Amino acid sequence: MLKTALTFVCALVLLASPLAQAKKTRLTDDPLYGITTTSPEAFLGYPLGRYLLRHDQVNYYLKQIAQQNPRVSIEQTGHSHEGRQQLTAVITSKNNQQQLASILQQRQQVKYQAKQTGPLVIWLAYSIHGDEASGAHAALKLSHMLASSKEKWVTNLLENAVVLITPSQNPDGMDRFSTWANGYAGKVAVSDSNHKEHKQGWPSGRTNHYLADLNRDWLFLRHPESQGRVALFHRWQPHYVGDFHEMGHEKSYFFQPGVPERTHPLTPLANQQLTAKLASYHQAALDSKKQQYFSRQLFDDYFYGKGSTYPDINGAIGVLFEQASARGQQQNSINGVVSLQEAIANQYATSVSSLKGALALKTELQDYQSEFFKNKHQKANKKAPRQAGRLISTPNDNLRLKQLTVLLSQHKIEYYYLTNPLTQGGKEFAVANSIFIPDTQAQSALLDALFDDVTEFADPTFYDVSAWNLQYAFDLTVRKNVKLELSVLSQAAPKFNPVEWSDKAVALLIDWRQSQATPALQQLLSQGVQVKFAAKPFSLAAKTGALDFPAGTLQIPLKQQAFSASELSQIVKKVSQDLSIAVTPAYSSGAISGIDLGSPDFKIVRPIRPLIISGQGVSASEAGQIWYYLDSQLKVATSLVDASNLGSIKLSNYTHIIFADGKYTHLDESFSRQLGSFTSHGGVVIAQKGALNWLSKANFLKANLRDARFYQQLFNGNGLAFDQKEAFKAKQSIGGAIVELKLDPSHPINFGLNHMRLAVMKNMPLGFAQTGNDFSVAATYASQPLLSGYLAQEYQSSFANSPAIIVETRTKGAVVALADNLLFRNIWLGSEKVYANALYFIPALH
Structure with missing residues (x-):
């Protein structure tokens, strides 16, 4: 028995050895450097593309060939939300591999020297949308070819x-996608578009864990996948980036240039000229395969938050590739059957043409990059006593400033902290929440792009948003063209100094205007601490004079049944230190003006149990943004419930029912009645954008809604020629423009906001009528609403002064109706407080 066991163990060891593995997989490639590099087919045990790859298979393959082949090494760029490793293969000659440290050091100097040395850097990136699978498969095939090929052009490359x-x-x-598609693939390939293999469940594999489109996150960097990707970009500072995607199955193949008139004006003309030169190589590659393609149509080069455009504002050439998608093994289309195998072949062909084209244009690519950064960096201006730039602050809020500086650092944008408070243009800039960003620096082009403020366009057609100015997204106070002495600036962030208090304090106060106040409130509630909020402003006496506190201020009474005053103090101190949040002790409940601390106008905040409706018909991206905010930012246990299951659950188990944008036509009158009972007993419904259509049709929403049909009447298309209709349709579209809201500061939904006005992203023709007595209007669009981006004048005139945020009372509960998405891509930090108020304050005060 023992002998048999030992024989079995020895067999396992033999099978695990490299020699045994080589025999098992029958490697047949010609050896290079005396070794054999495993092909994808040998590694998988079946032809590449027979089944859709999982991410772990991709990673294992890259690691294996890196172990086998001296041409290959691995870069790790962090992990996904679900803990999956993100790997990049670094493939170059054996000699260059031995010099990588020196090459990387050279790359870090690209922004600061006129003449470049060292090799060209080409980055080919695939499948940022998880259900666009052909790219990842082509990448493995390409990696193997580069690692093992003896062709002269490859060794030269x-x-x-x-x-x-x-x-x-x-x-x-x-x-998510490969599991779905493989799970519904049969032994016989089914090309019927109605087959479940091609019809993904909710959510699709396009998005990441929090249902975010990562190809819209290159500027905002809200997700770890994006953060690692951009860090890799700046580590290597590539000359050329190939961005490989898939599109609808009825199309052919696309590569840039895109629509010439829809290129962002900050992108140099030379960039587009080089893109056109590279296109000739893609044309030749696809023509040789008799594969049809198109260019200069449909896709643009405008929004810098995508993989093909972020390089353009960072000194590289970014090129988008789009392959018709089989969304599985094969699918019928008007052009015939689209197969995964053919898609892989096309992506491989343009990957090779990218390499050949970039190598042929090596000198031009290097010269272009040097010219892009020429004279932009600060090193040429260190002797100047004064620097011109942007002075920025986040009044009463340190967290938004911290998030801004983290973002700037990730994009390698230089900034400085103030060493003394300043006043500019009648605005005060405190040391604790202000920075200065010099205009003259290596990343000045990207800096200008982040604060871009264009409102006039030659072509009003946009593949994505037309505006993204961080001033509005972060609700920043910005002063441009400010000149400051370098001596008043520091690279060191001011230290947070928590306030101490004695045992004579009767309560602790937290200014709600701090972004950290929301997660602090959630932490306190989760520990069973009683917290109240002020429905009205008040002032307390202090040694330095009167201290004014706005409505929304949180109060933690230091006399509570569940805790001693000492225990409460320790809990709050830890929260204060963990979140760097300012806490003010109160030594008397009596106010010198406004409400006293024991006033009934201090309302108790109840713990929240939110439910987000999910499933078919619901916008996955917007549901994901709400989920991300609640789960990742606030640390609230959040239930996602499929709409089809709503009828079988008790809504009374939850405090909030949240409707993201979407079409809820499958919900019936029975559920509307359930919602009515839910709100009458104290529940709160939060609904935004398209969800309001269903609430209105179900007679649940009392406000008079204006949807797309109302706004279409504003546009007159009579007498248009056929070739004018496309431009007319573009004019009616709201791709994404930044508009201004005028706030009612006394309304609890607006507590904690610093200004009477608020900027939001608008990307849907939807609003409310100006009349009605059954609701309170918390915000209206400004009389001249457009702040940045494109919005047709017809929309601007119609939205002007009309309601944008409405709160309707329901016995003990309420309905919060939002015409816009206030958490847009989780970068709209300036309006997050509205959502926080709807969660924590509206149940107690509406």
Whole structure:
């Protein structure tokens, strides 16, 4: 028995050895450097594309060939939300691999020297949308070819270039999709578009764990996948970036240039000229395959938050590729059957053409990058006693400033902290929440893009948003063209100094205007601490004079049944230190003006139990943004419940029912009655954008809604020629423009906001009528609403002074109706407080 066991163990060891593995997989490639590099087919045990790849298979393959082949090494760029490793293969000659440290050091100097040395850097990145699978498969095929090929052009390429290959940029979405498609694939391929293999469940594999489109996150960097990707970009500072995607199955193949008139004006003309030169290589590659393609149509080069445009504002050439998608093994289309195998072949062909084209244009790419950064960096201006730039502050809020500085650092944008408070243009800039960003620096082009404020466009057609100015997203106070002495600036962030208090304090107060106040409130509630909020402003006496507190201020009474005053103090101190949040002790309940601390106008905040409706018909991206805010930012246990299951659950188990944008036509009158009972007993419904259509049709929403049909009447298309109709349709679209809201500061939904006005992203023709007595209007669109981006004048005139945020009372509960998404891509930090108020304050005060 023992002998048999030992024989079995020895067999396992033998099977695990490299020699045994080589025999098992029958490697047949010609050896390079005396070794054999495993092909994808040998690694998988079946032809590449027979089954859709999982992310772990991609990673294992990259690691295996890196162990086998001296041309290959691995870069790790962090993990996804679900903990999956993000890997990039670094492929270059054996000699360059030995010099990588020196090459990387050279790359870090690209922004600061006129003449470049060292190899060309080419980055090919695939499948940022998890259900666009052909790219990841082509990446493995390409990695193997580069690692093992003896062709002269390949050896020449690898001597003169470093090739970065990232097969999957969205690990969580990729695995969601591959599990779905493989699970419904039969032994016989089904090309019927109605087959379940091609009809993904909710959510699709396009998005990441929090249902975010990662190809809209290059500027905002709200997700770890994006953060690692941009860190890789700036580590290598590539000359060329290939961004490989899939599109609808009825199309053919696309590569840039995109629509010339829809290129962002900050992108240099030379960038588009080089893109056009590179296109000739893609044309030749696809023509040789008799694969049809198109260019200069449909897609643009405008929004810098995408993989093909972020390089353009950072000194590289970014090129978008789009392959018709099989969304599985094969699918019927008007052009015939689209197959995964053919898609892989096309993506491989343009990957190779990218390498050949970039190598042929090496000198031009290097010269272009040097010219892009020429004279932009501060090192040329260190002797100047004064620097011009932007002075920025986040009044009464340190967290938004911290998040801004983190974002700037990730984009390698230089900034400084003040050493003394300043006053500019009648605005005070405190040391604790102000920074200065010099105009002259290596990343000045990207800096200008982040604060872009264009409102006039030659072509009003946009593939994505037309505006993204961080001033509005972060609700920043900004002063441009400010000149400051370098001596009043510091690279060191001011230290947070928590306030101490004695045992004579009767209560602790937290200014709600601090962004950290919301997660602090949630932490306190989760520990069973009683917290109240002020429905009205008040002032308390202090040694330095009167201290004014706005409505929304949180109060933690230091006399509570569940805790001693000492225990409460320790809990609050820890929260204060963990979140760097200012806490003010009160030594008397008596106010010198406004409400006293024991006033009934201090309302108790109840713990929240939110439910987000999910499933078919619901906007996955917007549901994901709400989920991300609650789960990742506030640390609130949040239930996602499929709409089809709503009839079988008790709504009374929850405090809030949240409707993201979407079409809820499958919900019936029975559920509307359930909602009515829910709100009458104290529940709160929060609904935004398209969800309001269903609430209105179900007679649940009392406000008079204006939907797309109302706004279409504003546009007159009579007498248009056929070739004018496309532009007319674009004019009617709201791709994404920043508009201004005028707030009612006394309304609890607006507590904690610093200004009478608020900027929001508008991307849907939807609003409310100006009349009605059954609701309170918390915010209206400004008389001249457009702040940044494109919005047709017809919309501007119609939205002007009309309601944007409405709160309707329901016995003990309420309905919060939002015409816009106030958590847009989780970068709209300036309006997050509205959501916080709807969660914590509206149940107690409406």
